[in-house]
Amino acid sequence: NAGVTQTPKFQVLKTGQSMTLQCAQDMNHEYMSWYRQDPGMGLRLIHYSVGAGITDQGEVPNGYNVSRSTTEDFPLRLLSAAPSQTSVYFCASSPHWGSGNETQYFGPGTRLLVL
Amino acid sequence: AQKITQTQPGMFVQEKEAVTLDCTYDTSDQSYGLFWYKQPSSGEMIFLIYQGSYDEQNATEGRYSLNFQKARKSANLVISASQLGDSAMYFCAMREDSWDDMRFGAGTRLTVKP
Numbered sequence: 001n002a003g004v005t006q007t008p009k010f011q012v013l014k015t016g017q018s019m020t021l022q023c024a025q026d027m028n029h030e031y032m033s034w035y036r037q038d039p040g041m042g043l044r045l046i047h048y049s050v051g052a053g054i055t056d057q058g059e060v061p062n063g064y065n066v067s068r069s070t071t072e073d074f075p076l077r078l079l080s081a082a083p084s085q086t087s088v089y090f091c092a093s094s095p096h097w098g099s100g101n102e103t104q105y106f107g108p109g110t111r112l113l114v115l
Numbered sequence: 116a117q118k119i120t121q122t123q124p125g126m127f128v129q130e131k132e133a134v135t136l137d138c139t140y141d142t143s144d145q146s147y148g149l150f151w152y153k154q155p156s157s158g159e160m161i162f163l164i165y166q167g168s169y170d171e172q173n174a175t176e177g178r179y180s181l182n183f184q185k186a187r188k189s190a191n192l193v194i195s196a197s198q199l200g201d202s203a204m205y206f207c208a209m210r211e212d213s214w215d216d217m218r219f220g221a222g223t224r225l226t227v228k229p
């Protein structure tokens with residue numbers, strides 16, 4: 001049971017490049033989400049999904065796309081990277097709200113630097 | 116409007132003493148959950164404790180307890196017998212019944228002094 005895994009651990013991009021941050025979980029959780037963490041800002045929700053085929057925007061969705069074709073995977077795509085997207089990105093998963101265990105489990109994070 | 120407020124950017128505590136980290140929240144939902152996470156310098160997010168809005172007793176997990184005051188909308192984390200390894204960022208978070216997301220506070224950096 002690996003929990004929530006994220007790849008890569010660290011990435012450097014040039015402005016305008018695109019990339020996909022990978023996230024996978026093996027706990028059969030319905031809910032998955034992406035956060036970014038900037039200094040002094042805590043974690044801010046980018047996008048989330050309540051199940052395969054269903055995604056929705058969070059607090060800071062601009063510049064990011066997501067899809068959820070399977071329960072296990074929830075990739076985050078940056079279409080045209082900007083320096084403002086330099087951050088640490090966390091993926092998280094949890095059972096559905098109201099299931100009795102609402103704890104979110106986090107991946108180890110991806111540190112992204114956009115030059 | 117801020118959903119979660121942590122008013123202490125930094126806190127210091129002497130080893131073996133207890134410390135309280137403050138958290139207030141804003142919601143109109145009747146059903147919600149409150150969480151505390153620890154983030155050490157290595158960067159991972161570690162779940163510490165959970166309190167449901169309908170739980171009548173304060174949650175406890177080992178040296179961690181959550182002082183839940185529903186009327187005041189506060190959910191303070193109490194760490195008893197602080198250890199050097201407790202030095203980290205601590206985040207308070209809330210998940211509401213009407214929203215499928217979790218909102219985090221800005222965090223409190225705790226430093227335990229030997």
